Amino acid sequence: MLSSAPRISKVTVTPILINDPPLFNSLGAHQPYTPGSIVETETSDGVAGIGETYGRRDHLDEEIAAFHALVSARLHDWPACTNSSTGRRHATTATTSRPRGASTPTGRSHRSRRGDPGRPEPHPSRRTMMFQARLRQGRHLAGAAVCATALLTLTSCGGVQGGGGSGEDAENYPTKTVEWTVPSDPGGSTDLISRAAAKALEDPLGQSVVVENKPGANGAVGGKEILGRKPDGYSLVMLSQSLMSIGPHTVVDDDPIKMSDMDVISGLTVEDYVLVVPAQSDIETLDDLLAKKSVKYGTTGAGTGSELAQALLFGDAGVKATGIPFDGGAPTATALLGSQVDVGAIHVAEAAPHLTSEKLRPLAVFAKERIDFLPDVPTAVESGHDVVVDQRRWVAGPAGLPDNVVSELRAALKKAFKDPEYGKFLENNYIGRWEASPDAVVKQVETAKKRYGELIDTFDLDLKNEG
Numbered sequence: 001m002l003s004s005a006p007r008i009s010k011v012t013v014t015p016i017l018i019n020d021p022p023l024f025n026s027l028g029a030h031q032p033y034t035p036g037s038i039v040e041t042e043t044s045d046g047v048a049g050i051g052e053t054y055g056r057r058d059h060l061d062e063e064i065a066a067f068h069a070l071v072s073a074r075l076h077d078w079p080a081c082t083n084s085s086t087g088r089r090h091a092t093t094a095t096t097s098r099p100r101g102a103s104t105p106t107g108r109s110h111r112s113r114r115g116d117p118g119r120p121e122p123h124p125s126r127r128t129m130m131f132q133a134r135l136r137q138g139r140h141l142a143g144a145a146v147c148a149t150a151l152l153t154l155t156s157c158g159g160v161q162g163g164g165g166s167g168e169d170a171e172n173y174p175t176k177t178v179e180w181t182v183p184s185d186p187g188g189s190t191d192l193i194s195r196a197a198a199k200a201l202e203d204p205l206g207q208s209v210v211v212e213n214k215p216g217a218n219g220a221v222g223g224k225e226i227l228g229r230k231p232d233g234y235s236l237v238m239l240s241q242s243l244m245s246i247g248p249h250t251v252v253d254d255d256p257i258k259m260s261d262m263d264v265i266s267g268l269t270v271e272d273y274v275l276v277v278p279a280q281s282d283i284e285t286l287d288d289l290l291a292k293k294s295v296k297y298g299t300t301g302a303g304t305g306s307e308l309a310q311a312l313l314f315g316d317a318g319v320k321a322t323g324i325p326f327d328g329g330a331p332t333a334t335a336l337l338g339s340q341v342d343v344g345a346i347h348v349a350e351a352a353p354h355l356t357s358e359k360l361r362p363l364a365v366f367a368k369e370r371i372d373f374l375p376d377v378p379t380a381v382e383s384g385h386d387v388v389v390d391q392r393r394w395v396a397g398p399a400g401l402p403d404n405v406v407s408e409l410r411a412a413l414k415k416a417f418k419d420p421e422y423g424k425f426l427e428n429n430y431i432g433r434w435e436a437s438p439d440a441v442v443k444q445v446e447t448a449k450k451r452y453g454e455l456i457d458t459f460d461l462d463l464k465n466e467g
Contacts, residue, residue: 170232170233170402170404170405171404173232173233173402173404173405173408174205174206174207174233174234174408175207176207176234177207177208177209177210177234178201178205178207178208178209178210178233178234178235178236179209179210179212179234179235179236180194180197180198180201180209180210180211180212180236180237180238180395181211181212181213181214181222181225181226181235181236181237181238182194182195182211182212182213182214182215182222182238183213183214183215183216183219183220183221183222183223183237183238183239184213184215184219184222184328185213185215185327185328185330186213187328187330188328188329188330188350189271189329189347189349189350189391189429189431190219190238190240190393191211191213192425192429193238193268193269193393193431194211194238195211196421196422196425196426197268197395197413197416197422198210198211199421199422200416200417200419200421200422201412201413201416203415203416203419204411204412204413204415204416205408205409205412214226215327217251217253218240218242218243218247218251218301218302218303218304219239219240219242219243220243220247220251220253220256220257222237223237223239223243223257224255224257226397226398227257227261227262227396227397227398227399228398229398230398231263231397231398231399231400231401231402232401232402232405233397233401233402233405233406233408233409235397235398236265236395236396236397236409237262237395237396237397238268238393238394238395239257239262239393239394239395239396240391240392240393241305241390241391241392241393241444241445241448242303242304242305242308242391243257243303244257244259244445244449245445245448245449245452246303246304246305246307246308246448246449246452247303248449248453249308249449249452249453249456249463250302250303250307250308250463250464251302251303251464252464259442259445259446260399261398261399262396262397262398262399263396263397263398263399263400263401263406263438264394264395264396264438264441264442265394265395265396265397265406265409265410265413265438266394266395266409266410266413266414266435266436266437266438266441267392267393267394267434267435267436267437267440267441267444268393268394268395268434268435269392269393269426269431269432269433269434270390270391270392270393270431270432270433270434271347271348271349271390271391271392271430271431271432272347272348272365272366272367272371272390272391272432273305273306273309273345273346273347273348273365273366273367273389273390273391274345274346274347274348274351274355274362274364274365274366274374274377275289275309275310275313275343275344275345275362275363275364275365275366275380276336276343276344276345276346276351276354276355276360276361276362276363277289277336277342277343277360277361277363278336278337278339278359278360278361279358279359279360279361280339281339281342281343281361283342283343283361283363284361285363286363286364286378286380286383287383289342289343289363290313290314290317290319292319292342293320294319294320294321294322295314295319295320295321295322295342295343296321296322296324296341296342296343297310297314297321297322297323297324297341297342297343297344297345298323298324298325298326298332298335298336298340298341298343298344299323299324299325299326299332299344299345300325300326300327300328300329300332300345300346301325301326301327301328302325302463305345305366305389305390305391306329306332306344306345306346307323307325307463308389308452308456308463309345309366309380309387309389310323310343310344310345311323311459311461311463312385312387312389312455312456312459312461313366313380313385313387315459315460315461316385316386316387316459317385324340324341329346329347329350330350332344332346332350333346333350333351333354333360336354336360337354337359337360343363345366347391348365348371348373348374348430349429349430349431352373352429352430355374362374362377363377364377364378364379364380364383365377365378365379365380366379366380366387366388366389366390367379367388367390368381368388371430372430373430387455389452392434392441392444392448393434394434394436394441395413397409413435414435417433417435
């Protein structure tokens with residue numbers, strides 16, 4: 001039996017500090033912002049929710065209000081499970097999107113913060129559902145866009161699910177919320193591009209598009225999970241050229257993702273890498289860097305364009321160099337700002353706020369031509385090193401999507417690409433459009449994979465890492 005939707009009766013806010021904030025917000029403003037707090041809510045019938053706010057601290061009140069609205073909306077959407085013998089609702093709990101037991105920015109486990117110590121654990125058999133609230137800048141806030149994320153873990157009971165039933169006819173697609181998975185942490189380019197594109201997609205698709213982060217292994221973890229699901233159009237994932245074209249040469253993986261595992265919907269974006277050093281470094285130019293006897297360089301992870309571009313550069317120049325992998329562009333930038341590494345390559349968008357504030361110094365870009373944002377910075381090619389590496393992204397679903405579902409998604413994306421707010425996001429973050437056809441995406445991946453392999457062989461590089 002179903003009971004009426006509960007109301008929120010208690011809210012606890014715990015401010016947190018982190019050392020590695022995302023570098024730019026989802027609407028393109030080049031100002032740092034950090035998770036402002038952990039927000040815990042409790043409803044009148046014992047349902048607990050916990051989430052992190054991802055907006056600026058000076059808008060914490062609005063973020064908490066957004067989280068309230070988020071939980072309330074989902075409690076109305078999701079039927080409550082009631083024990084038929086007692087007439088009481090099962091206790092439910094909620095955690096943030098990190099895996100159970102994973103460290104939080106403060107170093108504590110989310111498991112230790114799951115409501116009151118005396119609250120009963122949910123039944124071991126349970127379903128999980130992710131939801132997010134996204135508020136558009138300008139409607140209620142003057143600052144950064146707000147994003148509150150929570151993972152509700154519901155006790156198992158017959159027929160409880162978010163959205164429509166599983167037997168819906170593909171011909172009526174879409175009839176429920178579409179999940180867009182980001183296979184990386186919040187705050188980086190992949191995450192923010194996904195959020196901007198997903199928001200633009202909602203109106204032409206006629207359904208909500210919920211963004212969920214599943215980081216790990218340069219996109220392989222989230223990619224494998226989504227591509228292993230039922231091909232019904234309700235599970236999409238953002239994938240990258242580095243995973244498919246560089247990873248096979250640098251990462252040991254007994255079960256890698258293959259292009260045949262997916263149906264490509266459309267290409268999305270292309271980004272360039274810029275080579276930067278801390279502003280206080282004595283390295284002024286690329287020649288200064290390559291004159292060093294040894295170099296410690298930071299990368300955004302194993303199997304990334306950041307790793308490959310620098311390895312090729314130092315291999316071509318005959319410089320003894322050691323790569324230090326980080327988990328994405330944000331921690332790589334943090335390491336550079338703290339002079340933990342001599343040099344690093346990150347996306348232009350991730351470097352932009354630090355270049356503008358003159359905390360980082362650009363040495364070269366790994367593009368074919370000089371880029372508009374850094375017109376005075378030479379390419380590696382014109383400096384005598386034939387190293388061109390970029391990052392391209394596309395959205396895909398599990399192989400075997402019904403033809404009408406693919407057609408509907410492609411048509412909706414074409415309209416989304418024309419959304420002014422999406423276009424402004426790309427422009428403000430120096431991200432290029434690459435709205436390529438599925439065939440063009442496959443061809444690009446194959447071409448890049450071959451070219452990168454040849455370069456790795458030419459310079460006799462050993463970049464293999466355990467996947």
